[in-house]
Amino acid sequence: MSEGLLxxxxxxxxxxxxxxxxLLAAGERQxxxxxxxxxxxxxxxxxxxxxxxxxxxxxxxxLRAGMAVKVSPLRPELPIDEAADAIGMAPxxxxxxxxxxxxxxxxxxxxxxxxxxxxxxxxxxRRARRAEGIQAMLDEDPWDxxxxxxxxx
Numbered sequence: 001m002s003e004g005l006l007x008x009x010x011x012x013x014x015x016x017x018x019x020x021x022x023l024l025a026a027g028e029r030q031x032x033x034x035x036x037x038x039x040x041x042x043x044x045x046x047x048x049x050x051x052x053x054x055x056x057x058x059x060x061x062x063l064r065a066g067m068a069v070k071v072s073p074l075r076p077e078l079p080i081d082e083a084a085d086a087i088g089m090a091p092x093x094x095x096x097x098x099x100x101x102x103x104x105x106x107x108x109x110x111x112x113x114x115x116x117x118x119x120x121x122x123x124x125x126r127r128a129r130r131a132e133g134i135q136a137m138l139d140e141d142p143w144d145x146x147x148x149x150x151x152x153x
Contacts, residue, residue, distance in 0.1 A: 019088060021074065021120050022055040076116050080105065083114040087123045097122075 028051050036053035037045045048056070059069050074086055084094040098105045098112060103122050105112045 020055075020058065021086060021116070022051055023074075023117060023120055024049060024051050025117075074116055077113050078116060078119070080112040080114055083116070083119050086116070087119060089123075 028049055031047040031049055033047065035047055036050055037047045038056065039045045059071070062069050074082075078086065080094055080098065081091045084091040087094075094103070094114075095112070097103050098114070103114060104118055105114050107113070
């Protein structure tokens with residue numbers, strides 16, 4: 001599950017300013033000889049997973065554009081308020097989705113916990129469905145188009 005949290009539009013110029021969560025599944029943590037790497041100032045090459053390269057690429061683009069980057073680790077399971085903050089959603093909205101069963105959670109005393117991998121997968125799916133819906137509306141014939149057969153005033 002290494003997909004960024006938000007979808008980057010094709011042909012988008014310059015660095016992205018959207019927040020992303022990079023989360024590597026167990027099989028994605030492996031490196032391939034001759035694959036992506038970072039090279040230190042001393043010339044030492046350290047191979048990295050492909051998804052890590054994508055995260056580093058985003059950081060470099062943003063810093064080169066004169067913006068700042070915040071890198072913060074996230075636990076594999078988060079309280080619902082932290083989970084909502086991680087994906088840029090109001091906590092009450094995420095609680096409502098969890099209450100309707102859209103997102104699995106567990107409760108311990110007064111805290112609801114959400115697994116980060118499930119949260120990212122759900123949010124990616126939700127955003128993709130929203131983007132598809134918007135694209136479908138954009139692809140429709142214009143509602144206010146003049147009739148071809150009717151003379152124009």
